[in-house]
Amino acid sequence: MITEQLAALVRKAVLAARDAGDLPLDDTEVQVSLETPRNKQHGDYSSNIALTLKKATGIPDSREIATRILKHLPADSGLIERAEVAGPGFLNFYLNPSWLHDMLVRIEQEDQRYGASNERAGETVLLEFVSANPTGPISVVNGRAAALGDVLGNLLAAQGCTVRREFYINDALNSTQIDKFAETIAVRYMQHLGYPVLMPPRDPSAESVVEPPLAPPEDGRERPPIPFPENGYRGDYMKEIAREILEEFGRAYEHLEQAERARAFRDAALQRCLNMQRSALEAFGIVYDCWFHESSLYENGEVERTLATLKARGFTYEKEGALWLCSTQFGDDKDRVLVRSNEKATYIAADIAYHDNKFRRGHDRLINIWGADHHGYVSRLKAGIAALGYDPNRLEIILTQMVSLLRDGEPVMGGKRHGNVIELKEDMLDEIGKDAARFYFLLSSYENPATVDLELAKKQSNENPVYYVQYAHARLCNILRRAEEAGISVRPAHAVHRALLAHPAELDVLRKLADFPEEVALAARDYAPHRLTRYAMDLAGLLNIFYENCRVLSGQEETVPAELTEARLALVNGARITLRNLLGLLGISAPERM
RNA sequence: GCGCCCGUAGCUCAGUGGAUAGAGUACCUGACUUCGGAUCAGGUGGUCGGGAGUUCGAAUCUCUCCGGGCGCGCCA
Structure with a gap:
C-alpha cells in the first residue's frame, strides 16, 4: 500500500542520514507515520517525522531535520515525483503520475479482487450480530447492527479472513x-x-x-x-x-x-x-451461515458441561440456594448467578457455553455486535470465558449506539402493532429501500447515536448520496456502452497511452482509485465501514468532475483524439471496477442504468 | 449515587496529536439541455458545550463543570 511504501522510503532516508552522520540518533525505533493532508497544497502525502525527531536529535529546527532527511531520500523509487520541506518541518510527497497511471493496469488485472488482500489469510472469525429475541420484530437498531455486521464480514473476508455470520436464537426452554x-x-x-x-x-x-x-x-x-x-x-x-x-x-x-x-x-x-425476523433480514440483504439455537446447548448437555468445568476450575460457589460465578476475579463488578435457586440455569450460563462452543469450533476471533444498552453485560461474559481459560481478548464486543428516525422533523415512534418498537422493514425498508437504508446506517460511525431523516432519504431521493454514488457508476457504464455502440473497443490499460491522462481531474480520480485498497484495509482494521461510504461520495464527486471536464468520446461539437479516448476509456473502466467493488462491499447494488 | 457513551455549520454527520476544522443537506448566485442535469462552478454559515492542564502543536490526550443518552435483576 502507498503509505507503507512511503513510510519505508522515509525510514530508509532517516537511517541513511544517521549513518552518514547528519542526524544524531540512538538506535531508537524510528516510527514513521504518513498522512494525507487536508490541503492539496501540501502534497499527496505528508510525514511529520522531522517534528517528532526534534527531541531525539536535539536539533531545535524541524525544517533543518527535514532537509537533512530529504537529502538521503532514495531517488529511484518510481513512487514519488518530488518531495519537499514545508511549513514547520513537514515532508510533503507528490506521487509520480506514471506510477498512478500504472494503477489502471493493476486494477484491471485484479478486477473483482481489487481492494482485497491476503493480509489476514488463515484467520477465522465468527461474527455474531442482531441475535434479537425471537419474541418480536426486527427493529431499526437491529438493522444498524445488521448492516454493520454484514459489511464487517465483507471487509474481513476481503482481508483474507474466513468469516462466519451467525444469529443466536434465544429459545431456551427455561427462559x-x-x-x-x-x-x-x-x-x-x-x-x-x-x-x-x-x-x-x-x-x-x-x-x-x-x-x-x-x-x-x-x-x-x-x-x-x-x-x-x-x-x-x-x-x-x-x-x-x-x-x-x-x-x-x-x-x-x-x-x-x-x-x-x-x-x-x-x-x-x-x-x-423467527420466520418474520428472517424475512425482514433477507429483505435487507442479510444472509447468515448459521442460526444457532440456544436450546441446542441444553439438549446436548453443553450448558451442563460448561457449568461442570467452571466448578472444577474453582470459579463458582453456592449461596442462598443458587450457584454463582466468581466473575469479580476477572474484572466484573459483581459476581453473577449461573443457576437460580429454582435450579434453572441463567442466560449467562448458556451464553458462556455458547462462546465455549464458538471457540471449540476453531474460530480464532469472536466478534459480537450488541446494542449499547447491553454494555453492562460485556464484563460478565468476558469474565465467563476467562474463567474457562480462554484469553478474553479473543472476544471483541462492538456496541452500537441507538438509531432514531425522523419523519417531517418529528421522531418516529414505535407503533402499537410492533409493541412500540420501530420496525426495520415496515418503518424503514418499505419506505426508502434497502440500498438507501444500508447507506444511511453506514454513513456514521456505530459508536455515535445516529438519526436518519426519512424524508431526506426518500422524498428527496434525487439529492440522496446513495443515488449520487450509484449514478456515477451508471454513468461510467453508459460511457463504456456508448463506446461499444460506436465500434470503439475498450483496450486493456497496459496497451494504451496512459501518460495522456494528465488533466487534474484525471489525476485526482487516479489518486483516489489508488487509495482504495488502503481504505478497505483501514475500514476492516478499525471496524469502520463508514469510511467506505465517505470514500464512495468522494470518488463519485471526483468522477462527476472528470466527466464534466474530460470528454471521453467524440461528440458533435467536440472531437477527442483516438488515443486520448482509449486512455480515458481505460480510466473509466478502472473507476467502474473500483466503484462496483466498493458498492459490493457495502452490500449496495451497483446499477448499470438508472 | 456508581459505571459506560455522546456534545463539531440551521439540520444529519466526518475528522488516524499536525499546517487555513470538512462533507451532505438547507439557503443564495451562476453554467450547461450533455458521453443520461440524479451534473458542475461559486457564496452565506463554526467560541469544535464551558474552563483548566499536558507539548513544538489539541476537535482529538488528562482533569473538572454543564447538558443529553444508556446501563446498574436469581430478565434476556
Missing part, C-alpha cells in the same frame, strides 16, 4: 421471556375464540382495561375475561401469530389449562416469529 411469549400467544388465541382479555395497566396508577374478543364466540355465549400475563408482549403482531396458530391447531385447545396451552403453542409460535 422466562419465552414463557411470557408463549403465555401471551395462548391468551391471544383465546381472544380469537371469543374471550375478552383483561389488560393490566402499563403504569400502576392506572386502571385495568378489558379488551373485547377478536372474534365472536362460536356458540354466541359470552365468555369470562382472561387475564393478560404480567409483562406479556403487548404488540399487535402477537394477535396475528395467535390467529395463525388458531388456523394451524384448530379450536380444540380452548379447554386446556392455560399453562398447557402455552406449552403446546410455544414452538410453533416461536418458529413464526
Whole structure:
C-alpha cells in the first residue's frame, strides 16, 4: 500500500542520514507515520517525522531535520515525483503520475479482487450480530447492527479472513421471556375464540382495561375475561401469530389449562416469529451461515458441561440456594448467578457455553455486535470465558449506539402493532429501500447515536448520496456502452497511452482509485465501514468532475483524439471496477442504468 | 449515587496529536439541455458545550463543570 511504501522510503532516508552522520540518533525505533493532508497544497502525502525527531536529535529546527532527511531520500523509487520541506518541518510527497497511471493496469488485472488482500489469510472469525429475541420484530437498531455486521464480514473476508455470520436464537426452554411469549400467544388465541382479555395497566396508577374478543364466540355465549400475563408482549403482531396458530391447531385447545396451552403453542409460535425476523433480514440483504439455537446447548448437555468445568476450575460457589460465578476475579463488578435457586440455569450460563462452543469450533476471533444498552453485560461474559481459560481478548464486543428516525422533523415512534418498537422493514425498508437504508446506517460511525431523516432519504431521493454514488457508476457504464455502440473497443490499460491522462481531474480520480485498497484495509482494521461510504461520495464527486471536464468520446461539437479516448476509456473502466467493488462491499447494488 | 457513551455549520454527520476544522443537506448566485442535469462552478454559515492542564502543536490526550443518552435483576 502507498503509505507503507512511503513510510519505508522515509525510514530508509532517516537511517541513511544517521549513518552518514547528519542526524544524531540512538538506535531508537524510528516510527514513521504518513498522512494525507487536508490541503492539496501540501502534497499527496505528508510525514511529520522531522517534528517528532526534534527531541531525539536535539536539533531545535524541524525544517533543518527535514532537509537533512530529504537529502538521503532514495531517488529511484518510481513512487514519488518530488518531495519537499514545508511549513514547520513537514515532508510533503507528490506521487509520480506514471506510477498512478500504472494503477489502471493493476486494477484491471485484479478486477473483482481489487481492494482485497491476503493480509489476514488463515484467520477465522465468527461474527455474531442482531441475535434479537425471537419474541418480536426486527427493529431499526437491529438493522444498524445488521448492516454493520454484514459489511464487517465483507471487509474481513476481503482481508483474507474466513468469516462466519451467525444469529443466536434465544429459545431456551427455561427462559422466562419465552414463557411470557408463549403465555401471551395462548391468551391471544383465546381472544380469537371469543374471550375478552383483561389488560393490566402499563403504569400502576392506572386502571385495568378489558379488551373485547377478536372474534365472536362460536356458540354466541359470552365468555369470562382472561387475564393478560404480567409483562406479556403487548404488540399487535402477537394477535396475528395467535390467529395463525388458531388456523394451524384448530379450536380444540380452548379447554386446556392455560399453562398447557402455552406449552403446546410455544414452538410453533416461536418458529413464526423467527420466520418474520428472517424475512425482514433477507429483505435487507442479510444472509447468515448459521442460526444457532440456544436450546441446542441444553439438549446436548453443553450448558451442563460448561457449568461442570467452571466448578472444577474453582470459579463458582453456592449461596442462598443458587450457584454463582466468581466473575469479580476477572474484572466484573459483581459476581453473577449461573443457576437460580429454582435450579434453572441463567442466560449467562448458556451464553458462556455458547462462546465455549464458538471457540471449540476453531474460530480464532469472536466478534459480537450488541446494542449499547447491553454494555453492562460485556464484563460478565468476558469474565465467563476467562474463567474457562480462554484469553478474553479473543472476544471483541462492538456496541452500537441507538438509531432514531425522523419523519417531517418529528421522531418516529414505535407503533402499537410492533409493541412500540420501530420496525426495520415496515418503518424503514418499505419506505426508502434497502440500498438507501444500508447507506444511511453506514454513513456514521456505530459508536455515535445516529438519526436518519426519512424524508431526506426518500422524498428527496434525487439529492440522496446513495443515488449520487450509484449514478456515477451508471454513468461510467453508459460511457463504456456508448463506446461499444460506436465500434470503439475498450483496450486493456497496459496497451494504451496512459501518460495522456494528465488533466487534474484525471489525476485526482487516479489518486483516489489508488487509495482504495488502503481504505478497505483501514475500514476492516478499525471496524469502520463508514469510511467506505465517505470514500464512495468522494470518488463519485471526483468522477462527476472528470466527466464534466474530460470528454471521453467524440461528440458533435467536440472531437477527442483516438488515443486520448482509449486512455480515458481505460480510466473509466478502472473507476467502474473500483466503484462496483466498493458498492459490493457495502452490500449496495451497483446499477448499470438508472 | 456508581459505571459506560455522546456534545463539531440551521439540520444529519466526518475528522488516524499536525499546517487555513470538512462533507451532505438547507439557503443564495451562476453554467450547461450533455458521453443520461440524479451534473458542475461559486457564496452565506463554526467560541469544535464551558474552563483548566499536558507539548513544538489539541476537535482529538488528562482533569473538572454543564447538558443529553444508556446501563446498574436469581430478565434476556
